[in-house]
Amino acid sequence: MHYDVPSLERGVSIEMNAKTAAENTGPAIQFQHVTYSLSSSVPRTIVNDICLSVASGQTLVLLGRSGSGKTTLLKLINSLLVPTAGQVIVRGRATTDWDPIRLRRGIGYVIQDAGLFPHFTVAQNIALIPSLERWDATRTAARVDELLSLVGLEPAEYCNRRPHQLSGGQRQRVGVARALAADPPILLMDEPFGALDPVTRAELQREFSALARRLGKTIVFVTHDVREALLLASRIILLESGRIIADATPQGFLRIDHPEVQAFTACLTPLPGASA
Amino acid sequence: MTPWTFFLEHRAEILEATADHLTLVIIAMVFAIAIGVPLGMLIVHRPTLRNLALGLASIFQTIPSLALFGFLIPIPFIGGIGRRTAIVALVLYALLPILRNTYVGLTGIDPAVLEAAEAMGMTQSQILWRVRLPLARAVILAGIRTATIITIGVATIAAAIGAGGLGTFIFRGVAMVSDAVILAGAIPAALLAIAADLLLGLLERRLKIA
Ligand SMILES: Nc1ncnc2c1ncn2[C@@H]1O[C@H](COP(=O)(O)OP(=O)(O)OP(=O)(O)O)[C@@H](O)[C@H]1O
Numbered sequence: 001m002h003y004d005v006p007s008l009e010r011g012v013s014i015e016m017n018a019k020t021a022a023e024n025t026g027p028a029i030q031f032q033h034v035t036y037s038l039s040s041s042v043p044r045t046i047v048n049d050i051c052l053s054v055a056s057g058q059t060l061v062l063l064g065r066s067g068s069g070k071t072t073l074l075k076l077i078n079s080l081l082v083p084t085a086g087q088v089i090v091r092g093r094a095t096t097d098w099d100p101i102r103l104r105r106g107i108g109y110v111i112q113d114a115g116l117f118p119h120f121t122v123a124q125n126i127a128l129i130p131s132l133e134r135w136d137a138t139r140t141a142a143r144v145d146e147l148l149s150l151v152g153l154e155p156a157e158y159c160n161r162r163p164h165q166l167s168g169g170q171r172q173r174v175g176v177a178r179a180l181a182a183d184p185p186i187l188l189m190d191e192p193f194g195a196l197d198p199v200t201r202a203e204l205q206r207e208f209s210a211l212a213r214r215l216g217k218t219i220v221f222v223t224h225d226v227r228e229a230l231l232l233a234s235r236i237i238l239l240e241s242g243r244i245i246a247d248a249t250p251q252g253f254l255r256i257d258h259p260e261v262q263a264f265t266a267c268l269t270p271l272p273g274a275s276a
Numbered sequence: 277m278t279p280w281t282f283f284l285e286h287r288a289e290i291l292e293a294t295a296d297h298l299t300l301v302i303i304a305m306v307f308a309i310a311i312g313v314p315l316g317m318l319i320v321h322r323p324t325l326r327n328l329a330l331g332l333a334s335i336f337q338t339i340p341s342l343a344l345f346g347f348l349i350p351i352p353f354i355g356g357i358g359r360r361t362a363i364v365a366l367v368l369y370a371l372l373p374i375l376r377n378t379y380v381g382l383t384g385i386d387p388a389v390l391e392a393a394e395a396m397g398m399t400q401s402q403i404l405w406r407v408r409l410p411l412a413r414a415v416i417l418a419g420i421r422t423a424t425i426i427t428i429g430v431a432t433i434a435a436a437i438g439a440g441g442l443g444t445f446i447f448r449g450v451a452m453v454s455d456a457v458i459l460a461g462a463i464p465a466a467l468l469a470i471a472a473d474l475l476l477g478l479l480e481r482r483l484k485i486a
């Protein structure tokens with residue numbers, strides 16, 4: 001299978017917001033003693049007393065096993081979930097004080113498993129927020145073309161396809177394009193490269209890390225792949241059962257002496273067959 | 277007298293009754309859709325109204341059709357003998373499948389898609405019009421299809437309260453103990469139902485999203 005390698009050099013207008021993000025002096029996102037529990041008959045705490053501050057322009061990678069609470073943390077940022085205790089501050093204001101619609105329009109969200117609209121074409125999916133924001137047709141169409149090229153999908157070929165006519169990896173790339181569409185200052189990405197083959201995945205990761213540095217966007221990136229975390233992160237947070245157990249730079253992360261961290265870094269050791 | 281000779285002798289009359297029958301059904305369906313679909317949309321986020329609306333519609337459906345026609349006759353404005361009463365009864369009958377399918381269609385959508393819509397910053401009404409409704413249209417149409425078939429059948433009973441249609445032959449045939457006359461009403465009614473089923477089934481398949 002062949003994928004075009006996307007060239008991120010084409011993403012010119014994506015950089016529009018780089019300045020605005022940098023001007024924002026305070027942290028872009030702040031968790032203040034955030035706890036999220038389910039109010040079932042047996043109350044379950046999914047996220048436990050999280051304190052975390054994400055600086056503007058930072059790429060924060062949330063690492064953790066399946067079920068550790070990564071997606072839940074993202075949903076607390078864009079107010080899909082409301083903290084049981086504590087508060088999440090986004091761009092200087094608690095999520096509970098934001099109009100959720102305005103808050104979410106300013107946050108690009110790449111959903112785990114893409115979450116594309118099955119009744120929309122690829123172009124309509126990407127143009128969703130621009131259409132809600134009433135961009136004119138020419139501007140929208142130009143933006144869709146630009147974003148499709150950016151994620152390595154030939155616009156003429158993919159524009160009018162429906163999500164069910166795409167491979168899993170192509171759907172994820174459309175999901176990334178959709179999140180970038182309105183050029184939001186904050187991006188939440190939930191395993192955006194999970195369904196890609198390892199080769200394309202590595203290519204997209206390299207391209208994306210270059211893009212992330214240039215855009216100056218605040219990015220919260222979820223993964224359970226240590227390599228991906230080390231490559232993309234300006235900072236790595238490791239979650240275990242809803243608690244932060246490590247908070248470090250990629251270099252610092254490798255030196256942490258904690259069994260869960262080591263369980264993750266152990267994945268980096270060479271394969272048994274590889275020559276020493 | 278064979279059914280065939282009866283049919284040939286009365287074909288103009290039968291054709292007219294078929295047209296009357298179809299008109300009755302179409303008018304009733306237009307009202308039922310105009311009430312059922314918006315009501316179905318309304319109850320998505322209103323649990324109290326939902327229980328009330330679905331409950332009432334189910335009750336109408338359980339009343340035997342002949343009895344429902346009978347009950348409506350003494351009611352002022354909507355009642356009396358004739359077409360208007362018949363249409364009211366048919367609408368009440370058709371409501372449940374349309375209402376229920378609209379509700380089920382709008383709420384039975386992949387939660388991931390709804391969550392994506394919410395996460396993109398769509399308002400509840402934008403989600404309803406731009407996501408739920410287009411994704412539910414095949415299910416809604418399936419409800420309309422069921423309702424149409426029911427209505428074509430039940431409309432034969434409307435003749436009992438003087439609303440005309442193919443039921444006139446059926447009632448006359450029963451009174452005359454003549455299979456030929458009964459069939460002159462029953463066969464066109466069955467054909468109408470089959471045709472409506474095929475046509476709407478075709479439309480439904482075209483609306484399905486793969
Ligand atoms: N609506 C819910 N009802 C019950 N449990 C839930 C719900 N949402 C999340 N959970 C539980 O909360 C925990 C954290 O879920 P979350 O989706 O945040 O995990 P994750 O770290 O994103 O995992 P993965 O890597 O598999 O996506 C899990 O144990 C999950 O079962």
Ligand SMILES: [Mg+2]
Binds near residue numbers: 071112190
């Ligand atoms: Mg997850």
